[in-house]
Amino acid sequence: MKLVWSPETASKAYIDTVKSCESFKESSVAELLSALAAGWNAKLIVEAWSYGGPIATSIGLAVAARHTCGRHVCVVPDERSRLAYVKGMNESAGISATEVIVREAEEAMAELVGVDFLVVDYKRKDFVRVLRFAKVSNNGAVLVCKNACQGNNISGLRWNAVLERGTRVVRSVFLPVGQGLEMAHVGSKVKGEKNLKNSPTRSRWIKHIDQRSGEEHVFRGKFRAEVD
Structure with a gap:
């Protein structure tokens, strides 16, 4: 099966995210990812948040989940990150319904089967493990690594090297939005x-x-x- 694009839903999520992120100076990443997640009708949207990072993207993903009647789940490594994330969401957008999982990358992703849309922050030390242990949907999924221009990541993300063996990368692209977005559309696992x-x-x-x-x-x- 393939992902089906809905421009109408994408537009609605984009507009709502613009309104919700008016207080942020740079919210282009949030608006884009919100539109993509909603446009692909993602039912399980997972975000691996980095402590101290901005909350705009999280707001955008929560908006997208509202439009698709799906779940927006945030994965954090410790309790300190959870408290900071929840506080940021409440203060910035008054959103408190987002699910938060405090686990190591492997354990957290094992609980989330059928991921449709995954956003990982390159600043997380375990960002590769989050991607590798992701259990993507049989319909395919969109994987995003934000802040891709950070550190020494200048040659592009090699998706086949970081994803679980058998994951089929249909298409990948780098977008110069924000601090850089590495994106990949993956299909269902290769059949046996x-x-x-x-x-x-x-x-x-x-x-x-x-x-x-x-x-x-x-x-x-x-x-x-x-x-x-």
Whole structure:
């Protein structure tokens, strides 16, 4: 199954987030992520918040969850972070219904099965573990790493290296919004060999461009169609 985009829902969430984040000087990230989460009709929106970070994105995700009738869950590593997060949400937007899970990354993500939209702060030391242990929805999911320009992350996030083995990255992109957003659309996990074994074999032309030399290579490859 594939994600289905709803421009109407995205627009509503965007406008509501603009209103809710009027007091923030830079809320472009919050507005964009809110629109994306709502537009993809995300039912389980998970956020890995970093202590001391701004709360605007959290407000935007909460707004998106309201429009999709979904859940907005925030994952924090300790009680200090939980208290700061809850206080920030209450003081900034008067939002108190957001679920907060205080766990190590692996334990927290194990509880959240079927993630549709995940936002991780690059400033978190365990941001890779949050991504790796994410249990994405069978319909696919959108994964976002914000503050991607921080530290030495100048060569781009290698999604296949940080995600759980078997996760299929459909498309990835870097957006120069805020402090940088690394985004990836992932599909359901690759089907097992048992399902592919009896599926029909097809062939198609495949184009590959060498990132270093710029040379274009075209070859004919065979693949097996997935059988549901």
